[in-house]
Amino acid sequence: MGSALVVVGAGVIGCAVAAAASDLFDKVVLLDARPETGLAASWAAIGGITPQSDDFCRGPLRQFAEASRGMYPQWLAGLEAGSGIAVPFLDSGLLQVALDPSEQQRVQEQLVPQWVEQGFRVEQLDARTTAHAEPLLSPAVLSAVRLPSEGALEPRVLMSALREVLRRDPRIEVVARARVQAVTPGAQGVEVLLEGGDVVRGDRCVVAAGAWSPELVPTRPGGQFPVRGQAAELVVPGGGGYPLRHHVYCKVAVDDTTVSSYVVPRHDGRVVVGVTYDQGRWDEEPEDHATERLLAALQLVVPASRDWRLTGSWAGIRPGTADGYPLVGNADADGRVVMATGHFGVGITLAPITAALVRSILSGAALTAGQADALRVMDPRRFL
Numbered sequence: 001m002g003s004a005l006v007v008v009g010a011g012v013i014g015c016a017v018a019a020a021a022s023d024l025f026d027k028v029v030l031l032d033a034r035p036e037t038g039l040a041a042s043w044a045a046i047g048g049i050t051p052q053s054d055d056f057c058r059g060p061l062r063q064f065a066e067a068s069r070g071m072y073p074q075w076l077a078g079l080e081a082g083s084g085i086a087v088p089f090l091d092s093g094l095l096q097v098a099l100d101p102s103e104q105q106r107v108q109e110q111l112v113p114q115w116v117e118q119g120f121r122v123e124q125l126d127a128r129t130t131a132h133a134e135p136l137l138s139p140a141v142l143s144a145v146r147l148p149s150e151g152a153l154e155p156r157v158l159m160s161a162l163r164e165v166l167r168r169d170p171r172i173e174v175v176a177r178a179r180v181q182a183v184t185p186g187a188q189g190v191e192v193l194l195e196g197g198d199v200v201r202g203d204r205c206v207v208a209a210g211a212w213s214p215e216l217v218p219t220r221p222g223g224q225f226p227v228r229g230q231a232a233e234l235v236v237p238g239g240g241g242y243p244l245r246h247h248v249y250c251k252v253a254v255d256d257t258t259v260s261s262y263v264v265p266r267h268d269g270r271v272v273v274g275v276t277y278d279q280g281r282w283d284e285e286p287e288d289h290a291t292e293r294l295l296a297a298l299q300l301v302v303p304a305s306r307d308w309r310l311t312g313s314w315a316g317i318r319p320g321t322a323d324g325y326p327l328v329g330n331a332d333a334d335g336r337v338v339m340a341t342g343h344f345g346v347g348i349t350l351a352p353i354t355a356a357l358v359r360s361i362l363s364g365a366a367l368t369a370g371q372a373d374a375l376r377v378m379d380p381r382r383f384l
């Protein structure tokens, strides 16, 4: 019997890990409880590649996130070569806009100085240049900053490409409808117990079960928790191509509530808008009142969206952690169980670099100084 890796969870992280590590083993078994790969948070994600605007990126993993963004063009090219599926990538940058003086002040006095200090590129746009850069934005926009390094893609297309790469790899077996109940490391390897009693054995196991990972590798209470997020999709009548030139983020007040309006155009005339942060909630059913609030916020940012047709809304569960950082690294003393989870709102952004890092851990390759630093921050044992 040859060497075997078991990966639990076929979201963007588990699929990316399986694809990156398959040449290290004779066999890789990727298990997921759902009927198909990529149907949980990775299906619900909006698809911003945000190594700068996310709060996370102003902390110790800043360079890790930036490096992941840097890997994206090559990673997508590799996925296309291995799947025949191109993932359109919008690389014109994020526009963070302000519609009222207090938000303008927050962006200018809090965010911009931090970004500049950390060496990020920031372009300042006044009302006139913002209107020129993104004509569909409201005339009420006071100013914007453009973050040129931020990109966007459609996670469901990314997951299709990953699915096809896995399907074409003779070493990888994807087993859907396989709910894992326990992961037990031992001297000889790891036993992975499935609901129904079957056992899958491997030399190593990567737990990438997103928000559900603590069911398999328990962490201290409050260490990991679900953060539900809701989003909606609209179609621009007669639209082909990207309906907006940038993805756009704005905090706006709707009925005295501050809404984070994140607007991401798709390559074929669709627009996705989010997003909510509902900590502690597990339900994946979208709620009408949340959709209405997202649409009301969108209309404040992009008034023309009144004429866009709503085609769907959904919710997904982000894997949140107490300190906001993922859990990546060995979970047991022998390194039989490796965790790759807790990516909260940046799992799509961090997928390529997480997969590369887990591959390095599994191969035993010497880590770069940057990898070692990142692993110290993400060490799962801080919560075990």
Ligand SMILES: Cc1cc2nc3c(=O)[nH]c(=O)nc-3n(C[C@H](O)[C@H](O)[C@H](O)COP(=O)(O)OP(=O)(O)OC[C@H]3O[C@@H](n4cnc5c(N)ncnc54)[C@H](O)[C@@H]3O)c2cc1C
Pocket: 008, 009, 010, 011, 012, 013, 014, 031, 032, 033, 034, 037, 038, 039, 040, 041, 042, 043, 044, 045, 046, 047, 048, 049, 050, 178, 179, 180, 181, 208, 209, 210, 211, 212, 213, 215, 216, 228, 229, 230, 231, 274, 275, 276, 315, 316, 317, 318, 319, 340, 341, 342, 343, 344, 345, 346, 347, 348, 349, 350
């Ligand atoms: C509305 C929304 C918008 C978002 N927008 C962005 C964005 O713009 N940019 C960004 O970078 N990130 C975004 N995210 C975050 C991103 O979606 C997540 O960080 C990422 O998808 C996590 O990937 P994952 O593979 O860890 O988890 P998941 O995609 O949730 O995959 C986990 C998998 O594990 C499986 N599983 C769970 N338990 C078991 C078990 N016991 N046995 C077998 N299988 C199991 C599940 O079925 C699932 O398929 C967003 C999230 C949401 C909800």
